[in-house]
Amino acid sequence: xxxxxxxxxxxxxxxxxxxxxxxxxxxxxxxxxxxxxxxxxxxxxxxxxxxxxxxxxxxxxxxxxxxxxxxxxxxxxxxxxxxxxxxxxxxxxxxxxxxxxxxxxxxxxxxxxxxxxxxxxxxxxxxxxxxxxxxxxxxxxxxxxxxxxxxxxxxxxxxxxxxxxxxxxxxxxxxxxxxxxxxxxxxxxxxxxxxxxxxxxxxxxxxxxxxxxxxxxxxxxxxxxxxxxxxxxxxxxxxxxxxxxxxxxxxxxxxxxxxxxxxxxxxxxxxxxxxxxxxxxxxxxxxxxxxxxxxxxxxxxxxxxxxxxxxxxxxxxxxxxxxxxxxxxxxxxxxxxxxxxxxxxxxxxxxxxxxxxxxxxxxxxxxxxxxxxxxxxxxxxxxxxxxxxxxxxxxxxxxxxxxxxxxxxxxxxxxxxxxxxxxxxxxxxxxxxxxxxxxxxxxxxxxxxxxxxxxxxxxxxxxxxxxxxxxxxxxxxxxxxxx
Numbered sequence: 001x002x003x004x005x006x007x008x009x010x011x012x013x014x015x016x017x018x019x020x021x022x023x024x025x026x027x028x029x030x031x032x033x034x035x036x037x038x039x040x041x042x043x044x045x046x047x048x049x050x051x052x053x054x055x056x057x058x059x060x061x062x063x064x065x066x067x068x069x070x071x072x073x074x075x076x077x078x079x080x081x082x083x084x085x086x087x088x089x090x091x092x093x094x095x096x097x098x099x100x101x102x103x104x105x106x107x108x109x110x111x112x113x114x115x116x117x118x119x120x121x122x123x124x125x126x127x128x129x130x131x132x133x134x135x136x137x138x139x140x141x142x143x144x145x146x147x148x149x150x151x152x153x154x155x156x157x158x159x160x161x162x163x164x165x166x167x168x169x170x171x172x173x174x175x176x177x178x179x180x181x182x183x184x185x186x187x188x189x190x191x192x193x194x195x196x197x198x199x200x201x202x203x204x205x206x207x208x209x210x211x212x213x214x215x216x217x218x219x220x221x222x223x224x225x226x227x228x229x230x231x232x233x234x235x236x237x238x239x240x241x242x243x244x245x246x247x248x249x250x251x252x253x254x255x256x257x258x259x260x261x262x263x264x265x266x267x268x269x270x271x272x273x274x275x276x277x278x279x280x281x282x283x284x285x286x287x288x289x290x291x292x293x294x295x296x297x298x299x300x301x302x303x304x305x306x307x308x309x310x311x312x313x314x315x316x317x318x319x320x321x322x323x324x325x326x327x328x329x330x331x332x333x334x335x336x337x338x339x340x341x342x343x344x345x346x347x348x349x350x351x352x353x354x355x356x357x358x359x360x361x362x363x364x365x366x367x368x369x370x371x372x373x374x375x376x377x378x379x380x381x382x383x384x385x386x387x388x389x390x391x392x393x394x395x396x397x398x399x400x401x402x403x404x405x406x407x408x409x410x411x412x413x414x415x416x417x418x419x420x421x422x423x424x425x426x427x428x429x430x431x432x433x434x435x436x437x438x439x440x441x442x443x444x445x446x447x448x449x450x451x452x453x454x455x456x457x458x459x460x461x462x463x464x465x466x467x468x469x470x471x472x473x474x475x476x477x478x479x480x481x482x483x
Contacts, residue, residue, distance in 0.1 A: 011038070054087070095153055128232075158170050190204065260291075261281070286298045373471055404434045406432060409432050
């Protein structure tokens with residue numbers, strides 16, 4: 001067993017066991033020397049009362065073997081269950097999600113026959129941190145956390161990937177026209193690191209028009225790097241535009257471990273019917289074989305899969321009259337790939353991974369030194385539904401403030417006091433911004449603690465606080481709309 005590559009496999013939920021069986025049969029037929037350990041994850045584990053969807057001892061196996069081939073799972077709705085996909089990526093430090101999206105014209109119907117792009121998605125931060133709170137009866141929040149080290153790592157990976165695979169352009173997509181600080185940081189880091197790669201063309205698009213362009217003219221893109229949520233969305237758009245989400249595989253790469261999976265979900269409505277397309281998981285397995293230095297086996301499977309497509313042997317999701325020759329089920333599709341093992345495609349260029357490079361995985365790099373940090377005030381978020389904004393402002397103005405002053409009150413980011421916006425409806429969640437009275441005076445934590453005590457003693461429910469800082473003299477917080 002010592003000459004075999006140790007991997008961990010999870011069969012998943014819904015169609016997972018079917019497509020995993022098909023994939024593993026193909027890997028075995030190709031002679032992949034794998035030592036497979038199987039773990040149970042997903043719905044059954046959730047229903048055993050394990051909110052993470054994975055048993056604690058499975059983590060030791062994953063960290064020991066470092067390579068994980070995972071079928072889709074079902075996360076039960078409600079009940080506080082955490083996404084196992086997100087948990088696995090974050091726990092194992094799988095910061096880079098790599099999703100190739102290529103068309104297979106004319107055998108898979110698409111309007112974009114020359115499409116061939118790769119989406120590289122930050123995998124650990126953003127709204128997918130899953131930090132949520134209900135703060136009032138009417139308002140919940142989800143924290144969007146973006147770090148400079150996280151941005152640097154994924155952006156550098158994207159440029160290294162482009163260079164390693166001979167791709168000519170890297171496109172950054174953000175929404176920094178609105179989220180100027182969080183998405184703005186990602187864009188700034190992209191521009192900074194891009195200067196180290198003058199041989200690669202670089203551009204930036206706002207995510208909404210960028211998504212539209214992926215749907216309309218995906219040929220214009222080569223490598224796309226973006227934040228977690230945006231990457232999740234546009235990778236499904238790109239896969240569907242290329243022909244079918246059912247074809248897409250992905251790699252989740254970290255410094256130590258890697259996970260490979262289909263990009264689609266567990267599709268429970270078609271589970272057990274032998275109609276699911278195993279191609280997404282199979283393509284993920286091909287990426288896995290390249291990752292573990294089995295390039296010949298990876299190419300052998302990939303070429304057999306291409307031959308199967310060329311011969312019109314298609315599952316229901318990609319079957320089209322006048323294009324496909326035969327509609328087959330999950331097992332029969334796997335059989336067709338196995339039958340073509342050792343053959344080379346005629347229309348598509350034969351695949352070779354013998355010289356396949358790897359994007360250089362880099363350690364965290366900090367571009368800037370720690371900045372001077374100056375405390376200048378605090379935002380107090382109140383649960384309050386006892387009157388209008390003017391009344392709240394008048395009342396809070398009477399609270400002792402010790403060197404601070406009530407500057408504004410906003411509601412869901414819109415200024416409500418002073419100068420309330422006529423006709424605007426508000427919720428019970430108010431952000432009350434207190435800043436220093438004297439611009440030259442320092443604000444202390446003791447002053448903020450005393451203010452919070454005074455506001456609480458006056459009968460107000462503080463549900464959240466945020467300190468206000470300047471960093472190197474630059475404001476480190478957003479203004480309210482209308483402020």
